[in-house]
Amino acid sequence: MTTNPDADLIDEALDVVHDARARAPADFIIALGxxxxxxxxxxxxxxxxxxGASQDFLMNLGVEVIGAWxxxxxxxxxxxxxxxxxxxxxxxxxxxxHERRGSPLGDGEREAWRLFVDExxxxxxxxxxxxxxxxxxxxxxxxxxxxTSGNRTLDEFRPGAVQAPPPG
Numbered sequence: 001m002t003t004n005p006d007a008d009l010i011d012e013a014l015d016v017v018h019d020a021r022a023r024a025p026a027d028f029i030i031a032l033g034x035x036x037x038x039x040x041x042x043x044x045x046x047x048x049x050x051x052g053a054s055q056d057f058l059m060n061l062g063v064e065v066i067g068a069w070x071x072x073x074x075x076x077x078x079x080x081x082x083x084x085x086x087x088x089x090x091x092x093x094x095x096x097x098h099e100r101r102g103s104p105l106g107d108g109e110r111e112a113w114r115l116f117v118d119e120x121x122x123x124x125x126x127x128x129x130x131x132x133x134x135x136x137x138x139x140x141x142x143x144x145x146x147x148t149s150g151n152r153t154l155d156e157f158r159p160g161a162v163q164a165p166p167p168g
Contacts, residue, residue: 006103006104006105006110007101007102009105009110009113009114009117010097010100010101010105010113011101012113012117013097013113013116013117013150014094014097014098014101016116016117016120016121016150017090017093017094017097017150018094019120019124020090020120020143020146020147021087021090021091021094023124027139027140027143029072031139031140032072033069033072036065036068036069036072037069039065040062040065040066040069043058043059043061043062043065044058044059044062046058047059047062089147089151090147093147093150093151093154096154097154100154100158105157106157108157109153109156109157112149112153112156112157113153115149116146116149116150116153119142119146119149120146123139123142123143123146
């Protein structure tokens with residue numbers, strides 16, 4: 001039994017899209033939890049070295065931020081409001097990839113999807129929460145760029161699209 005390498009590559013790209021869709025909530029919550037946690041600790045640290053009304057204000061504000069942190073981390077409601085667009089885009093990409101699954105890929109498209117899969121694997125290589133926290137500043141931008149790359153590949157190589165000649 002022989003396998004179709006183009007279908008296998010599309011399956012890998014679909015796996016990437018599904019994994020990215022599944023990871024999005026957790027990655028967002030980690031980022032938001034880290035930011036709120038740092039703000040809360042900072043407020044409480046400043047409150048520890050002040051006195052009077054400013055200390056009371058900073059302590060109250062720090063406790064409020066801790067409350068927000070608990071709400072975001074435990075209830076996860078903010079994610080749903082902020083990440084709906086990204087999730088819908090990944091769902092649309094998944095549907096378009098399913099449509100491409102049965103069609104043969106050209107060399108350029110095959111290379112683009114291989115790059116897409118490899119870049120995603122590189123982006124998500126670390127499973128350590130500490131490594132993920134360190135990578136947060138660039139992670140969101142890289143994930144958006146990867147998503148844009150996948151959509152561009154789908155547009156550029158859609159059946160019937162006119163291919164631009166290679167540069168040079």
